Amino acid sequence: MSLIRKPFNRRSILRAGALGGTALAMPTVFSSRAWSQGYLNEPTGSTVTLGFNVPQTGPYADEGADELRAYQLAVKHLNGEGDGGMLSTFSSKALKGNGILGKKVEYVTGDTQTKSDAARASAKSMIEKDGAIMITGGSSSGVAVAVQALCQEAGVIFMAGLTHSNDTTGKDKKANGFRHFFNSYMSGAALAPVLKNAYGEDRKAYHLTADYNWGYTTEQAVRESTEALGWETVETVKTPLAATDFSAYITPVLQSDADVLVLNHYGGNMVNSLTNAVQFGLRDKQVNGKNFEIIVPLYSRLMAKGAGENVKGIFGSTNWHWSLQDEGSKAFVKSFGQEYGFPPSQAAHTTYVQALLYADACERAGTFNPCGVVEALEGFEFDGLGNGKTLYRAEDHQCFKDVLVVKGKENPSSAFDLLEIVEVTPAAQVTYPPDHPQFAGGALGTCNPGA
Amino acid sequence: MDAILLQILNGLDKGSAYALIALGLTLIFGTLGVVNFAHGALFMIGAFCAVTLSRLLSLSFVTIDETQTDFLGNPLKVETPYVEAWFGPETGAAIIDWSVPLAILFSIPIMALVGLFMERGLIKYFYKRPHADQILVTFGLAIVLQEIIKYFFGANPIPTPAPDAFAGSLDFGAMIGMDPNVIIYPYWRIVYFLFAAGIIGAVFAFLQFTTFGMVVRAGMADRQTVGLLGINIDKRFTFMFALAAVVAGLAGVMYAPINSPNYHMGMDFLVLSFVVVVVGGMGSLPGAVLAGFLLGILESFASMAQVVALLPGINQIIIYLVAIVILLTRPRGLMGRKGVMES
Numbered sequence: 001m002s003l004i005r006k007p008f009n010r011r012s013i014l015r016a017g018a019l020g021g022t023a024l025a026m027p028t029v030f031s032s033r034a035w036s037q038g039y040l041n042e043p044t045g046s047t048v049t050l051g052f053n054v055p056q057t058g059p060y061a062d063e064g065a066d067e068l069r070a071y072q073l074a075v076k077h078l079n080g081e082g083d084g085g086m087l088s089t090f091s092s093k094a095l096k097g098n099g100i101l102g103k104k105v106e107y108v109t110g111d112t113q114t115k116s117d118a119a120r121a122s123a124k125s126m127i128e129k130d131g132a133i134m135i136t137g138g139s140s141s142g143v144a145v146a147v148q149a150l151c152q153e154a155g156v157i158f159m160a161g162l163t164h165s166n167d168t169t170g171k172d173k174k175a176n177g178f179r180h181f182f183n184s185y186m187s188g189a190a191l192a193p194v195l196k197n198a199y200g201e202d203r204k205a206y207h208l209t210a211d212y213n214w215g216y217t218t219e220q221a222v223r224e225s226t227e228a229l230g231w232e233t234v235e236t237v238k239t240p241l242a243a244t245d246f247s248a249y250i251t252p253v254l255q256s257d258a259d260v261l262v263l264n265h266y267g268g269n270m271v272n273s274l275t276n277a278v279q280f281g282l283r284d285k286q287v288n289g290k291n292f293e294i295i296v297p298l299y300s301r302l303m304a305k306g307a308g309e310n311v312k313g314i315f316g317s318t319n320w321h322w323s324l325q326d327e328g329s330k331a332f333v334k335s336f337g338q339e340y341g342f343p344p345s346q347a348a349h350t351t352y353v354q355a356l357l358y359a360d361a362c363e364r365a366g367t368f369n370p371c372g373v374v375e376a377l378e379g380f381e382f383d384g385l386g387n388g389k390t391l392y393r394a395e396d397h398q399c400f401k402d403v404l405v406v407k408g409k410e411n412p413s414s415a416f417d418l419l420e421i422v423e424v425t426p427a428a429q430v431t432y433p434p435d436h437p438q439f440a441g442g443a444l445g446t447c448n449p450g451a
Numbered sequence: 452m453d454a455i456l457l458q459i460l461n462g463l464d465k466g467s468a469y470a471l472i473a474l475g476l477t478l479i480f481g482t483l484g485v486v487n488f489a490h491g492a493l494f495m496i497g498a499f500c501a502v503t504l505s506r507l508l509s510l511s512f513v514t515i516d517e518t519q520t521d522f523l524g525n526p527l528k529v530e531t532p533y534v535e536a537w538f539g540p541e542t543g544a545a546i547i548d549w550s551v552p553l554a555i556l557f558s559i560p561i562m563a564l565v566g567l568f569m570e571r572g573l574i575k576y577f578y579k580r581p582h583a584d585q586i587l588v589t590f591g592l593a594i595v596l597q598e599i600i601k602y603f604f605g606a607n608p609i610p611t612p613a614p615d616a617f618a619g620s621l622d623f624g625a626m627i628g629m630d631p632n633v634i635i636y637p638y639w640r641i642v643y644f645l646f647a648a649g650i651i652g653a654v655f656a657f658l659q660f661t662t663f664g665m666v667v668r669a670g671m672a673d674r675q676t677v678g679l680l681g682i683n684i685d686k687r688f689t690f691m692f693a694l695a696a697v698v699a700g701l702a703g704v705m706y707a708p709i710n711s712p713n714y715h716m717g718m719d720f721l722v723l724s725f726v727v728v729v730v731g732g733m734g735s736l737p738g739a740v741l742a743g744f745l746l747g748i749l750e751s752f753a754s755m756a757q758v759v760a761l762l763p764g765i766n767q768i769i770i771y772l773v774a775i776v777i778l779l780t781r782p783r784g785l786m787g788r789k790g791v792m793e794s
Contacts, residue, residue, distance in 0.1 A: 060606065062605050062607045240766065240767045242719070244710055244716065244719050247465075247751075248462075248754035248755070251454075252756055254632070255457070272711065275710065279620070279639070280620060280636075281619060281635045281637070306609065306610060306711055308612065333522060343522050414521070
C-alpha cells in the first residue's frame with residue numbers, strides 16, 4: 001500500500017533541517033564593556049545586585065524553580081523581611097537583616113537551560129549588563145564548571161548550586177568558586193558502611209552510568225568505596241544521557257552474576273532507569289542466594305517523586321532533607337513552608353545557604369571585593385545552617401559537613417514524605433585530603449577581582 | 452541465545468512505539484503531503500491524557516485530621532478521592548488503578564480534536580508551501596505544545612503506573628524450558644506490543660476494507676479524478692490527519708506506564724520515528740511498521756555491553772547509520788515506491 005501523492009525532494013528537508021539547526025544552536029552574543037576600576041561591579045548606590053543563574057527551562061526546570069524560591073526567600077531575609085529564616089540560627093552573627101554592608105539586596109535572574117553555553121551567556125549578561133557582583137545557582141556539574149570558569153575570568157564570586165561531580169572542587173576548582181553541596185566521593189564514603197551493614201561484604205555490583213562527567217566521578221567513587229568493603233564490580237556500562245528507555249541496559253543485568261545494581265543516574269535518567277529496573281522484576285530476583293538490590297547514589301526528593309513507588313526501600317545519599325530536626329533546618333522548613341506551602345528540596349536548601357554564606361562573608365570582610373570575600377570564606381567554620389558543623393576548606397573551596405544516607409520510604413504520609421534518613425554520616429568520615437586521586441589535577445589559582 | 456532473545460523482546464516494545472508514530476507520520480505525508488514534525492508532540496499529548504485522567508480520577512476533598520500534624524505542625528489535611536467516596540473505597544481505588552486503560556477512551560475524542568484543530572487551524576495553510584516551511588512550522592508547533600504541557604504539568608517526569616493486575620513480569624525463559632529468572636519480560640510491555648499490533652491491524656483494515664478507506668486510497672493515487680467524481684477528498688484527508696493524531700495519542704497513552712511521561716518525550720521519539728519513515732519508505736505504511744520493529748530491535752542489540760565494548764558509541768548512532776546506508780543504496784527506503792526520494 002503506497003500512499004505517495006507527489007515526489008519528495010530530500011534536499012528540501014535537509015536544507016530545512018540545517019536552517020532550523022543553525023537557528024536553534026545560535027549562541028547568544030553579548031556586547032562587552034570595559035571592566036570598571038577597583039573591583040568589578042563595585043556597588044556605588046544604595047543597592048547591591050546578585051545574579052541567580054538557575055535552570056528555568058529544560059529538564060531541571062522544577063529544581064531551578066525551587067532554587068529561585070529559596071533565593072527569593074534569602075533576599076527577603078537578608079533585607080530584614082519575613083521571619084528571618086536561618087539568620088537566627090546561623091552561628092555567625094554578622095548579618096543584621098539590613099541588606100549586605102547596609103545596601104539593600106536586589107537580584108536578577110538568568111536561565112541556564114542546563115546547557116553550559118546558555119548558562120555562561122546568561123551569567124555573562126548578568127555580570128556585564130546588570131552589574132551582578134556574585135553569580136550563584138545551577139543544577140548540573142557541567143554548568144557549574146563552565147560558569148565557575150567564567151566567573152573566575154570575569155572577576156566575580158561564584159557560589160555553586162546543585163553540583164555533585166568531584167571535578168567542581170577537584171580538577172576544575174577555581175579561586176573565585178565555592179561549593180556548599182556535597183560530592184561524589186562523599187556519597188561513596190557515606191553509603192559504603194551502610195551498604196555493608198544492610199547487604200553484607202560479599203556482593204557483586206553492576207554499574208549503569210550516565211555517560212558524562214558527573215556519572216564517571218560518581219561511578220568511580222561508589223566503585224572504589226564498595227570495593228574497599230570487599231564487593232566485586234562485575235560490569236560498568238555507560239548509558240547515553242539522552243536515553244529514555246533503559247530496558248536494553250537492564251536486561252543484561254539479569255544475565256550477569258550481579259546481585260546489586262548501582263544506578264549512577266540523575267534526574268530523568270534516574271527516574272526512567274529505576275522504573276525500568278523495577279518493571280523487569282530485578283527487585284523480586286534472588287541471585288547467589290541473596291535478594292537483588294538497587295542503589296541510587298544521589299537522591300533528590302524531586303526525582304523520588306518522579307519515580308513514584310519504585311523508590312521504596314532503595315538506598316541513596318542526599319545533602320540535606322527537610323525532616324532534619326536541628327534548629328537551622330526547622331527554621332528554614334518553617335519559613336519556606338509558610339511562604340510556599342510545601343517543604344523545600346535539597347536544591348533549595350543549598351542555594352539558600354550559599355546566598356547567606358556569601359552575604360555573611362561580605363559583612364565579615366567589610367567589602368564586596370571578591371578577594372576579600374574569598375579570604376573570609378576560606379577556612380570558615382560555621383553551624384546552624386542545617387548540616388551541623390561545617391568547614392569551607394581553604395585548599396579547594398569545598399564544604400565539609402555531615403552527609404545523609406537515605407532510603408525510599410515504605411509508607412509515605414504525604415507527597416513530600418518520600419525519603420527517610422537512615423544515617424547521618426559524620427563529616428570526618430567523608431573528609432579526604434586535598435590531593436586525593438579522585439580530585440587530582442587543576443589548581444585553585446588566585447582570586448580575581450576583575451579590575 | 453537467551454541474550455539475543457531478550458534483545459529481540461526489548462526491541463519489540465520500542466519498535467511498537469516507533470511503528471505507531473511512524474505509521475501516523477507516513478499516513479499524513481501520504482495523504483496531505485505534509486512532513487509533520489509535530490507528530491512526536493501528539494504522542495506526548497497522548498501520554499498526558501493518561502496523566503490528566505489519572506489526576507481527574509484522583510480529585511479529592513479535604514478533611515482535617517486533628518490527631519496528626521503536617522510538616523509545619525498544623526493539623527493534617529487528609530485527601531480522599533471523590534470516586535472512593537462515591538463508589539466505596541475498593542471500587543474507587545480500582546477505578547483510579549485502571550486510569551491508564553480508561554484513558555484510551557478518554558484520549559480518542561481529545562486527540563481527534565487536537566488533530567482537527569492542528570490541521571484546520573495551521574497546517575492547511577502550508578499545503579502549497581515548500582517542505583522546508585512545513586517542517587519549520589510543525590517543529591515550532593511541537594515546541595509550543597511541549598511548553599504548554601510543561602507550564603501545566605512541570606518539567607519532572609510524572610509516574611503513571613499500569614493497573615496492579617499488570618504489575619510484575621513474565622518469566623519467559625522458564626516458559627520455554629530455559630533457566631528461570633533469566634528472560635524476564637514485564638507484563639505491561641507485552642500488553643503494549645499486542646495493543647500496537649491491534650491498532651496497526653485496525654488502520655490497515657480500515658484503509659483496505661472500507662469504502663471510506665478505498666476513497667482515501669483512490670484520492671492518494673489521483674486526487675483530481677476523485678475530485679471530479681464529486682467526492683470531497685479534502686474532508687477525508689482531514690479525517691485521516693485526525694486518525695493519525697489518534698494513533699499517535701494512543702501510542703502515548705499506553706506508553707505512560709513504561710516511562711513516566713515528561714514534556715520532552717515526544718521529541719525523543721520524533722527524530723527516530725522520522726528516520727523510521729525514511730528507512731521504511733516515505734508514504735509506505737507496511738514500510739513504516741517493518742522499519743519500526745526492525746530499528747527498535749537493532750537499537751536494542753546495539754545497546755548490549757559486548758557490542759558497545761567492540762564499537763564504542765554504536766548504541767547512539769546505529770539508527771542513523773542504517774538510515775545513511777539505506778539512503779545511499781536505496782533512497783526510496785525498504786518498501787518505498789520507485790522514484791520517491793530518488794529525484
